[in-house]
């Protein structure tokens with residue numbers, strides 16, 4: 001069964017939300033706190049090592065009640081079941097969306113067949129292969145140990161593994177990991193100057209094995225490689241991850257890790273696309289990441305919406321996007337290791353929900369996908385945060401913090417987290433005229449500066465707090481955002497799992513290829 005086709009604006013809850021918005025749009029978060037002193041406890045969900053405090057948003061209990069009935073009217077519960085049960089919810093491509101099966105330990109049936117054994121067998125292969133590369137049992141053509149791996153892929157075949165490895169570099173082993181995605185020759189030039197073909201493993205990752213950038217990069221690298229070690233060495237040093245065995249064979253690669261049609265590109269790092277993750281941090285850590293994601297999957301599937309983190313995040317996002325008319329969302333991880341998380345979330349969110357045609361084929365009459373952006377705190381505080389504090393736009397922000405540091409620099413962590421708390425406080429409450437005036441007086445500064453020293457506050461934030469950055473908690477965090485995006489798509493009545501929008505550019509590039517070459 002496909003997803004329901006319901007125009008959100010026709011629901012009773014939507015109309016009520018519109019009316020309700022008019023009554024509370026000017027209420028400040030500070031006022032909400034005074035009216036609902038228990039907000040911090042009420043608007044807070046604890047889930048194992050991750051918690052969400054959403055009390056510092058421009059909404060009250062009534063808003064929440066209406067948003068929850070909106071989700072109900074849109075038949076979200078059924079949609080979640082359809083996702084997990086492998087219904088063909090990617091209707092425009094006639095596909096199921098089963099990345100959750102990749103991290104489950106339960107049997108999952110697709111088209112009458114239990115796909116668990118296939119998943120397990122690939123996981124076993126990933127484990128054995130990565131163990132053998134890491135401990136030197138599998139060697140290069142000339143008998144040397146593999147010291148470097150190069151992941152050749154783009155989009156979901158690049159971003160997921162790359163950002164996970166980057167985020168979990170604390171857990172990294174001795175193998176150096178490189179990624180090549182952009183077709184720009186500068187990229188290849190730099191890479192080839194850095195690696196030794198005798199000790200490098202090349203993983204060509206492409207679900208379709210037809211993506212222009214990936215194939216061009218793979219071909220150029222293979223040519224360079226053959227020039228140095230000869231054609232016979234190719235099979236020892238080139239492997240593939242793909243759903244297109246035929247094209248892989250044509251390319252001349254034997255060792256192939258399969259992925260399945262029911263795994264979407266941007267959700268594929270939980271499959272063999274994550275091979276480079278397993279090679280970089282070991283299979284056990286890769287598996288812990290799958291377990292963390294699975295924990296979030298279960299929470300998402302089983303928890304009533306009022307305590308369901310991905311659902312709440314999604315409803316809050318819709319509240320701003322469709323009623324306050326905001327158009328971007330900021331993600332601010334207070335961890336240098338997660339600096340690139342926003343780039344990963346950009347693909348998950350914007351490629352999924354950047355759609356303007358609804359599930360009935362008509363143009364939507366409301367805003368859909370948000371612009372997602374971000375960077376690491378505290379660097380952001382010295383760059384773009386000015387716009388949040390004193391600019392004219394409302395930019396709902398997710399603050400992601402960790403209770404414990406991975407290192408012994410506890411003083412640094414304390415200061416980092418006091419910045420985290422201070423920013424949230426400043427955004428929430430600001431600094432009023434009186435406070436700003438007193439401050440100027442105290443510091444003996446020019447009182448003409450007063451208007452410039454006022455901070456309106458009332459800027460919405462979600463505070464996501466995690467015990468510690470581990471493969472498990474990262475898995476939870478990434479699955480949380482995946483589900484948030486899915487829920488948004490369901491509620492906006494759009495198809496989140498195709499990406500026709502990127503096709504036109506590709507077609508035009510193919511057509512003009514001879515001109516470029």
Ligand code: F6P
Nearest residue numbers: 155156157206207208211265266
């Ligand atoms: O450009 C869009 C896209 O289709 C992504 O969704 C996908 O992750 C990427 O291209 C790469 O595709 P492939 O794995 O088939 O090379």
